[in-house]
Amino acid sequence: MVHRISTERVKDLNGIDQIVLRNSQGASAKVSLHGGQVVSWRNDRGEELLFASTKAKGKAPKVIRGGIPICFPQFDSCGSLEQHSFARNKIWAVDESPPSLPAKDSSGKSFVDLLLKSSEEDLKCWPHSFELRLRVCLGADGNLTLISRVRNINAKPFSFSFAYHSYLSVSDISEVRVEGLETMDYLDNLCQKEQFTEQGDALTFEAEIERVYISSPSCVAVLDHERKRTFVLRKEGLPDVVVWNPWEKKSKSKSMADLVNDEYRHMVCVDGAVIEKPVTLKPGEEWTGRLEIIVVPSSFSSEGLGF
DSSP states (O other), rough: OOGGEEEEEOOOOSSSSEEEEEEEOOOOOEEETTTTTTEEEEEETTTBBOOOOOTOOOOSOOOBSSOOEOOOOOOSSSSSSSSOOOOOSSEEESSOOOOOGGGHHHHOOEEEEEEEEEEEEHHSSSSSEEEEEEEEEETTTTTEEEEEEEEEEEOOOOOEEEEOOOOOOOSSSGEEEEEEEOOOOEEGGGTTEEEEEOSSSEEESOOOOEEEESSSOOOEEEEEETTTTEEEEEESSSOOEEEEEEEEHTTGGGTTTTSSSGGGGGGEEEEEEEEEEEEEOOOOOOOOOEEEEEEETTTSSSSTTOO
16 A cells, blocks of 8 residues: 555656655655665755665666665575575565554555565475565654565465665765674674674774674664764664675675775665574464664764663
């Protein structure tokens, strides 16, 4: 269902439908039916808050590097499926009659509901029948909220991992710090997923980082000193946080040919996720994962962020 008061359906350069959400203050979000991916989020001054590579074409089946891809039913290369799995490569449908959600996820917001069902092609590589619903909301205050619901319509249990692979736009990665992960255990993907404990007061960036912080707090902040703004990520049903920046050497590798020059300096991925302990659903059961991203001035007291 599309909340039509503040929405518009358009096509991208490849002819794929996108839903544009707007609020009364001039903020906007754009959601592609290719992958159910949020490809743009702008504040009321028209400033883009999500990173997207200038080489990003988004021509199916290639995923745009940027925005917020949906990783389901596998994150990264943690199983037998392709990296980040197939949901981000599929054409989703607008869900005209979604099951109800709490009023806080609809009242006063511009939103769209999308639906992905398992296809015969999916069942060949992942033999489990599912329904994956996604609601993307743009609040009156410009906050962006994503709510995903996975239902097992199979005759047997299945397990999956999930992530909102959020590419945040930053001034320069050297000016960024992530707060809220102090003393947390993490799996370091650059060290064969060996487990370490975060020692610093905040996470800063001086080289490639690819970590999964496990059993993390419900609130994490990404501070951009140069732009004097902070992204605050609040999550439910998503116990893990992925932090990633490829840095210079990897960003110039063949696997990341869609990154240009020093674009890695202007992005950081901080994902609400469930990875370390996959979700298992019995037949008929449903899982919900919710991520809200807000932007506040960096002068905002961290005490107000729920740390």
